[in-house]
Amino acid sequence: MKNLNRRVVFLLLAGPVCLQAMAKDFEVTQKDKKFNQKALSVKVGDSINFKNEDTFAHNIFSLSDTKTFDLGSYPQGQAKSVVFDKAGTVEVECAIHPDMKLVVEVKK
Numbered sequence: 001m002k003n004l005n006r007r008v009v010f011l012l013l014a015g016p017v018c019l020q021a022m023a024k025d026f027e028v029t030q031k032d033k034k035f036n037q038k039a040l041s042v043k044v045g046d047s048i049n050f051k052n053e054d055t056f057a058h059n060i061f062s063l064s065d066t067k068t069f070d071l072g073s074y075p076q077g078q079a080k081s082v083v084f085d086k087a088g089t090v091e092v093e094c095a096i097h098p099d100m101k102l103v104v105e106v107k108k
Contacts, residue, residue: 051079059095
């Protein structure tokens with residue numbers, strides 16, 4: 001019985017680490033006042049790196065219930081990342097350029 005208890009504890013401790021190791025990083029660029037894609041599908045735990053390739057600033061944000069964030073204004077060459085920790089739909093926009101839109105489907 002002692003060995004079984006140790007295995008259970010090991011599995012409980014190792015579980016989240018294994019999930020983090022399986023997470024993927026995606027990149028979405030901003031160029032010509034557009035995201036390089038209109039839709040993206042990711043899994044819970046994945047992250048998106050939002051890279052500004054325009055010569056002017058962008059402010060990427062979401063007010064979605066699934067994931068609310070505001071990356072603030074940042075200039076060309078910089079990137080900011082968001083981890084998606086809950087399943088659902090996330091609508092991403094730019095506060096400076098309202099025509100910029102991206103839909104992220106976060107799956108389990």
